[in-house]
Amino acid sequence: MAHYNITYSCGHEERIELFGKVSGRESRIEWLETQMCRACKAAQDSEGLPKLSGTEKQTAWAARIRRTFLDQTESQLGHVILTNPQAAEAANELLNLVKDSINEQTSAAWWIDNRDRLEPEFAKMAMAKREVSKQAD
Ligand SMILES: [Zn+2]
Structure with a gap:
């Protein structure tokens, strides 16, 4: 040592x-x-996204989880938007709803606890948001 x-x-x-x-x-x-270094990596991972709350270690880890999830979601839904005109509008709407939900989720501990089920968690949040916006119409 x-x-x-x-x-x-x-x-x-x-x-x-x-x-x-x-x-x-x-x-x-x-x-x-x-x-x-960890602080600079976390800052880069958080670019364009709200600051996460938690310890330095937690926020660095959570920022990485969040960045990966956002990139994956953007590329998956982006692919649908580009290749499937019939589903493009719905995919675009879903992407915006998921991005809103990502922006609202600023607890580092939440990202770490839910890292294995981000897709279903955000799908649920996006659906709830869609219901609310439908009712407002
Ligand atoms: Zn540094």
Whole structure:
């Protein structure tokens, strides 16, 4: 076990503890130095999205989960919008409803707790929003 000072690609430094073989530690350090620090990664993952509440560790993890889910949803529904004209309007509406719901979900703990069931959770929220907007019409 030993301590190392890492300079991340964003320029931030951190003192970390590494275990295991020396050769393994060296390649781990090399790899880490090509990465951004946790705070900068989280900031990048949160671009254009509301700030998450929670501890630094939780928000970094949750930001990653949220970014991945948003990207997946955009690419899935984007594909439908581009390739299926009949479903395009509904898919576009669903995408907007899901994005609204994503923006409202700012608890890091919620994202972490629900990370394995984001699709059904957001489908439920989107449906509820659609009901409300129908009633308002
Ligand atoms: Zn940084």
